[in-house]
Amino acid sequence: MNGPIASPPTPSAGFLTPTTPPADAVLPPRAPEAPAPGSPLGSHYDQCFGCGPQHPQGLRMTTTAGEGLEVFAEFTVQDCHQGGPGLAHGGLLTTAMDETLGSLNWLLHAPAVTGRLETDFVCPVPVDSVLHIHAWITGVHGRKIYSAAEGRIGGPDGPLAIRAQALFIQVKLEHFTTHGRPEDIKKVLDDSDLMKRARAFEVNP
Numbered sequence: 367m368n369g370p371i372a373s374p375p376t377p378s379a380g381f382l383t384p385t386t387p388p389a390d391a392v393l394p395p396r397a398p399e400a401p402a403p404g405s406p407l408g409s410h411y412d413q414c415f416g417c418g419p420q421h422p423q424g425l426r427m428t429t430t431a432g433e434g435l436e437v438f439a440e441f442t443v444q445d446c447h448q449g450g451p452g453l454a455h456g457g458l459l460t461t462a463m464d465e466t467l468g469s470l471n472w473l474l475h476a477p478a479v480t481g482r483l484e485t486d487f488v489c490p491v492p493v494d495s496v497l498h499i500h501a502w503i504t505g506v507h508g509r510k511i512y513s514a515a516e517g518r519i520g521g522p523d524g525p526l527a528i529r530a531q532a533l534f535i536q537v538k539l540e541h542f543t544t545h546g547r548p549e550d551i552k553k554v555l556d557d558s559d560l561m562k563r564a565r566a567f568e569v570n571p
C-alpha cells in the first residue's frame with residue numbers, strides 16, 4: 367500500500383518555490399523609459415494571443431502601468447473561453463495571468479520570457495465576468511525577475527479567483543529572432559512601427 371502523498375508546495379501555502387525571490391533579490395527603480403503611472407501599455411505585438419488587437423481569437427487584454435513596479439489588467443471572459451459550461455477555462459485564466467505578469471517588462475524596460483508560472487485557482491470564474499488582475503514585481507536577481515499576481519472578479523476589490531507567482535528570465539532580442547518562425551520575424555523586421563517597439567526594449571542583460 368502506498369504511504370501518504372505530501373501536498374505539493376503552492377504559493378498560497380507559503381512554501382518556498384523557484385518563483386520565490388532569494389533573500390538577496392532587489393527591487394530596482396522603474397526604468398526611466400517606463401510608461402507613466404496610469405498610462406495604458408498597449409500591445410507589444412499585434413498578433414499576441416494575450417494583448418494583440420489583430421489576433422482573431424485572442425484575449426485582447428488591456429493593461430495599465432501602476433505607481434511602482436506594478437501593473438493592472440482586465441480580461442473579459444467570453445463564450446469562446448469556456449472550459450466547463452458557463453465557466454472560464456483554467457488554461458486561459460493562466461494565460462491572462464502570464465500576459466499581465468509579462469507586462470511588468472515595460473516597467474524594467476527589459477525583454478523577459480516566462481521560465482516558470484505557478485497558479486492557484488481559488489474559485490470558478492463565470493463567462494461574462496471581468497477579471498481584474500493586479501501584478502507586481504517581488505524581486506530581481508541578475509537576469510531573473512520574480513513576480514506575483516492576483517485576479518479578482520468584477521472589480522479590483524472583488525472576490526479573489528486566481529493567484530500566480532512567476533519567474534521571468536531576461537533575454538536579448540536574439541531570443542525571438544533566433545527561435546521565431548522566419549516569416550513572422552520577417553514581417554516584424556519589415557514593419558518600422560513594430561521594430562521601433564521592439565528596439566525600445568533592447569538591453570544587454
Ligand SMILES: CCCCCCCC(=O)SCCNC(=O)CCNC(=O)[C@H](O)C(C)(C)COP(=O)(O)OP(=O)(O)OC[C@H]1O[C@@H](n2cnc3c(N)ncnc32)[C@H](O)[C@@H]1OP(=O)(O)O
Nearest residue numbers: 384410464465468469471472479480481482510533535537
Ligand atoms: C510585454 C511582454 C508580455 C509577454 C507575455 C507572455 C510571456 C510568455 O509567455 S513568454 C513565452 C513562454 N516562455 C518561453 O518560451 C521561454 C522558453 N524557455 C527558454 O527560452 C529558456 O529556458 C530561458 C530563456 C527561460 C532560460 O534559458 P537561458 O537564457 O539559457 O538561461 P538559463 O541559464 O537556463 O537560466 C537562467 C537562470 O534562470 C533559472 N531558470 C530558468 N528556467 C527556470 C525554471 N523554469 N525554473 C526555475 N529556474 C529557472 C536557471 O536555473 C538559471 O538560474 P541561475 O542564474 O541561478 O543559474
